[in-house]
Amino acid sequence: MRTLVLGIGNILWADEGFGVRAVEAFHARYETGPDVTVLDGGTQGLYLVQFVEACDRLLVFDAIDYGLEPGTLRIMRDADVPRFMGAKKMSLHQTGFQEVLAAADLLGRYPSRLALIGCQPQDLEDWGGPLTAPVAAAIEPGLSVAAQILAEWGVDFRPRGAEARERLLAHDLDHRHYERRPRGAEEETRP
Amino acid sequence: MGIQTPNGFNLDNSGKRIVVDPVTRIEGHLRVEVNVDKNNVIRNAVSTGTMWRGIEVILKGRDPRDAWAFTQRICGVCTGTHALTSVRAVENALGITIPENANSIRNMMQLALQVHDHLVHFYHLHALDWVDVVSALSADPKATSALAQSISDWPLSSPGYFKDLQIRLKKFVESGQLGPFKNGYWGHAAYKLPPEANLMAVAHYLEALDFQKEIVKVQTIFGGKNPHPNWLVGGVPCAINVDGTGAVGAINMERLNLVTSIIEQSIEFVEKVYVPDVLAIGSFYKDWLYGGGLSGKNVMGYGDIPEHANDYSAANLGLPRGVILNGNLKEIFPVDHTDPEQIQEFVTHSWYKYPDESKGLHPWDGITEPNYKLGPAAKGTPTNIQELDEAGKYSWIKAPRWRGNAVEVGPLARYIVGYAQGKPEFKEPTDEFLKKLGVPVTALFSTLGRTAARALEAQWAVRKMEHFQNKLIANIKAGDTATANVDKWKPEAWPKEAKGVGFTEAPRGALAHWIKVKDGKIENYQCVVPTTWNGSPRDPKGNIGAFEASLMDTPLADPQKPLEILRTIHSFDPCLACSTHVMSEDGQEMTKVTVR
Numbered sequence: 167m168r169t170l171v172l173g174i175g176n177i178l179w180a181d182e183g184f185g186v187r188a189v190e191a192f193h194a195r196y197e198t199g200p201d202v203t204v205l206d207g208g209t210q211g212l213y214l215v216q217f218v219e220a221c222d223r224l225l226v227f228d229a230i231d232y233g234l235e236p237g238t239l240r241i242m243r244d245a246d247v248p249r250f251m252g253a254k255k256m257s258l259h260q261t262g263f264q265e266v267l268a269a270a271d272l273l274g275r276y277p278s279r280l281a282l283i284g285c286q287p288q289d290l291e292d293w294g295g296p297l298t299a300p301v302a303a304a305i306e307p308g309l310s311v312a313a314q315i316l317a318e319w320g321v322d323f324r325p326r327g328a329e330a331r332e333r334l335l336a337h338d339l340d341h342r343h344y345e346r347r348p349r350g351a352e353e354e355t356r357p
Numbered sequence: 358m359g360i361q362t363p364n365g366f367n368l369d370n371s372g373k374r375i376v377v378d379p380v381t382r383i384e385g386h387l388r389v390e391v392n393v394d395k396n397n398v399i400r401n402a403v404s405t406g407t408m409w410r411g412i413e414v415i416l417k418g419r420d421p422r423d424a425w426a427f428t429q430r431i432c433g434v435c436t437g438t439h440a441l442t443s444v445r446a447v448e449n450a451l452g453i454t455i456p457e458n459a460n461s462i463r464n465m466m467q468l469a470l471q472v473h474d475h476l477v478h479f480y481h482l483h484a485l486d487w488v489d490v491v492s493a494l495s496a497d498p499k500a501t502s503a504l505a506q507s508i509s510d511w512p513l514s515s516p517g518y519f520k521d522l523q524i525r526l527k528k529f530v531e532s533g534q535l536g537p538f539k540n541g542y543w544g545h546a547a548y549k550l551p552p553e554a555n556l557m558a559v560a561h562y563l564e565a566l567d568f569q570k571e572i573v574k575v576q577t578i579f580g581g582k583n584p585h586p587n588w589l590v591g592g593v594p595c596a597i598n599v600d601g602t603g604a605v606g607a608i609n610m611e612r613l614n615l616v617t618s619i620i621e622q623s624i625e626f627v628e629k630v631y632v633p634d635v636l637a638i639g640s641f642y643k644d645w646l647y648g649g650g651l652s653g654k655n656v657m658g659y660g661d662i663p664e665h666a667n668d669y670s671a672a673n674l675g676l677p678r679g680v681i682l683n684g685n686l687k688e689i690f691p692v693d694h695t696d697p698e699q700i701q702e703f704v705t706h707s708w709y710k711y712p713d714e715s716k717g718l719h720p721w722d723g724i725t726e727p728n729y730k731l732g733p734a735a736k737g738t739p740t741n742i743q744e745l746d747e748a749g750k751y752s753w754i755k756a757p758r759w760r761g762n763a764v765e766v767g768p769l770a771r772y773i774v775g776y777a778q779g780k781p782e783f784k785e786p787t788d789e790f791l792k793k794l795g796v797p798v799t800a801l802f803s804t805l806g807r808t809a810a811r812a813l814e815a816q817w818a819v820r821k822m823e824h825f826q827n828k829l830i831a832n833i834k835a836g837d838t839a840t841a842n843v844d845k846w847k848p849e850a851w852p853k854e855a856k857g858v859g860f861t862e863a864p865r866g867a868l869a870h871w872i873k874v875k876d877g878k879i880e881n882y883q884c885v886v887p888t889t890w891n892g893s894p895r896d897p898k899g900n901i902g903a904f905e906a907s908l909m910d911t912p913l914a915d916p917q918k919p920l921e922i923l924r925t926i927h928s929f930d931p932c933l934a935c936s937t938h939v940m941s942e943d944g945q946e947m948t949k950v951t952v953r
Contacts, residue, residue, distance in 0.1 A: 178415060178430050208430060210584045212481060216570035265537045269566055272529060272537075294415035337426035338419055 167201060169321045170221035174207040174228050180295040181229050181287030187297060187341050188227035188308050193334040195309060199322030206334050214266050219275035223319050225312060229287040236288030237300025239308055247280040281315045283308050296345040364654065364763055364900040366909050369400040374744055375916050380926050387931060389922055390745055391908055397916050402908035403745055405752040406892050416882040421447045421874050425588045434932050437470045437576060438863040440588040446870040447590045450857025456839040459592035460666035461829040462579050468818045469575035472623055474864035475815040476631060478930045480565035486924035487638050488550060488558040491543040494527055496556035504553050508637050511629040522560050546914040547921055549641045561630055568626050571619055578612050592841030597833060613830060620826055624819045635812040639794055639805055648804030648925035650907030654684050655762050656770035659692060659869060661862035662821060675821055676862045677775040680759055686777035694858040694869055703756040706894040715897050717758060720871040720883040721856060747895065756893040757885050765903040766866030766890045767929060769810040786813050807928040848877035863887050865930040888932050
């Protein structure tokens with residue numbers, strides 16, 4: 167049984183980065199067995215189909231507009247996942263994740279278990295900005311929910327004994343370094 | 358009222374206005390508005406899109422050696438191409454050279470991305486503009502098999518294969534979950550393929566979906582991971598150790614053999630499936646040669662795929678470099694990215710502010726200051742536009758121009774420049790393709806011409822991958838295993854101030870990054886991307902951009918279902934890095950067509 171723990175979204179658009187930041191935090195916190203892939207899917211859209219079709223169990227972190235209080239988590243399971251991701255357009259020419267799932271289905275390889283940990287964003291317009299406080303605060307409870315679901319599925323994972331040898335995101339794109347600059351820096355660059 | 362644009366189009370916005378928003382199956386948000394005359398022929402075209410707000414905001418003050426990783430995140434499609442463009446810009450600024458092996462590996466990664474993108478674009482984003490999925494359900498599997506076998510010796514072509522596939526498709530459609538096939542104008546009069554050709558194309562749609570994952574492995578092998586492979590200023594991040602077994606990261610013989618096998622499979626798929634399909638589909642649309650737009654007038658290629666490392670002159674580049682103006686194929690103008698008079702971006706009709714908007718700015722001096730206001734004749738409100746006023750500002754896309762000229766970029770532009778240069782690797786396959794269809798060379802200047810050029814380029818690219826793989830292996834066998842030059846890795850070795858430019862040919866056209874470095878940090882960073890060229894709004898002189906030009910004079914069979922508009926816009930493989938993708942949880946995003 168293969169498991170994919172996937173984060174999707176664009177880190178350059180503030181809270182749009184929730185999914186990627188959550189999976190990055192998951193990777194920093196937990197080590198996983200050989201049958202588990204932890205993936206920063208970015209905005210790869212249809213190109214993610216090969217990862218999706220290769221797994222039996224799929225856990226996705228993503229920012230989704232539910233019209234709730236910013237930072238609110240909503241968990242979807244199994245058949246509700248494609249239903250609630252239908253309108254969410256990702257990259258690769260606006261392929262929704264629903265279409266990625268449909269493509270995996272068409273290929274005859276659809277995960278048997280699905281879970282979506284969605285977070286209500288506050289700000290999607292702040293180009294280059296950090297996660298807003300309520301969304302950043304949702305990562306920790308998001309990880310708890312993920313751990314619960316994965317445990318329920320019997321997935322092989324455990325807290326890391328030592329720091330990971332490689333971070334999921336590097337080259338100054340990791341969460342801490344990406345956001346290290348004061349907010350004023352953006353203003354300074356504007357002519 | 359009629360207006361003649363300086364680039365030779367007669368615009369008339371007096372007829373019915375049709376608004377298509379959004380244009381689906383593209384990257385980002387694009388809206389098109391056209392006016393049609395009483396015969397439903399397009400007489401005025403306006404395209405407007407979202408665009409990111411300038412990467413300089415995010416990159417300023419960061420380490421130039423990390424810029425590639427940030428630019429990779431601009432867009433989900435051209436990730437590697439942006440990364441390559443970025444490392445080239447930094448190397449150009451800091452005077453860093455790369456080893457020959459790094460050049461071969463980079464070329465293979467870039468070509469793999471090209472092939473991958475072209476294939477996915479054709480089958481998964483564009484084919485449905487020509488192929489009616491629902492019609493495939495009524496195809497005769499036996500006749501489909503006969504058709505498939507008449508165009509190619511690809512083995513998956515038995516009547517049983519097509520029968521099984523038809524059953525699967527039927528189940529899928531009947532389940533109501535159309536998935537990738539939703540939002541289609543199925544049954545539209547502009548679809549011309551017989552059911553059998555439709556079924557064959559749907560089969561190949563699925564095969565391509567399955568096959569594309571093989572090509573990506575090239576990125577994983579050389580870039581260490583995928584998505585978001587690693588790149589390196591000064592070379593490539595993978596070491597070569599041919600005797601190594603299973604060592605993490607290092608390229609050994611086993612991995613090189615895997616690359617060879619992927620290239621062989623890619624050649625087979627492109628030559629036995631992709632190119633024959635485009636030819637077969639094209640044969641039913643020979644009389645639909647609309648959509649040429651700027652392609653018969655002004656086209657530009659920056660060139661790419663250097664044969665030898667560190668030489669970016671036109672003679673050393675596999676993909677052609679140069680500009681053609683006014684359809685004069687006898688004269689090819691050289692491009693200089695550093696000349697402030699050549700490439701300039703205008704914002705007269707874009708939602709940005711310049712101190713003097715009658716002038717364009719060279720990217721080294723680029724400014725990205727938003728200024729969102731609608732023209733006086735726009736209808737609706739700023740948050741709910743019903744109709745744009747193209748006489749005012751109307752797009753988030755800037756208008757780049759080459760010496761003041763609007764130009765088309767992309768596979769067709771590259772093939773036209775290569776054809777005009779008389780390069781046999783571009784001219785011969787093009788002539789052969791045209792001959793098989795029985796159409797003149799002018800047929801290239803069309804929507805279908807763009808689609809055909811993309812397929813031919815995929816074929817060129819897989820063969821070129823083979824070439825660089827052989828070159829890499831020969832070089833390694835000769836004892837050269839260098840993949841990176843770290844002489845100037847440390848900022849102490851850099852000049853106090855420097856500026857540079859890096860360019861590539863992204864799948865959808867000419868791409869360049871301009872960088873300024875000061876005290877070891879990024880001072881300014883500007884990208885001008887292919888869709889900025891093609892999707893640009895009008896400029897101060899009134900020249901229309903490539904998307905707009907391509908829609909002119911196209912008849913619509915049914916203005917309520919503007920399939921022809923989608924077909925032509927998709928032929929550019931547009932990519933507008935998106936502002937934001939999150940939609941409401943239940944809001945199905947359908948293309949809304951409004952006729953006024």
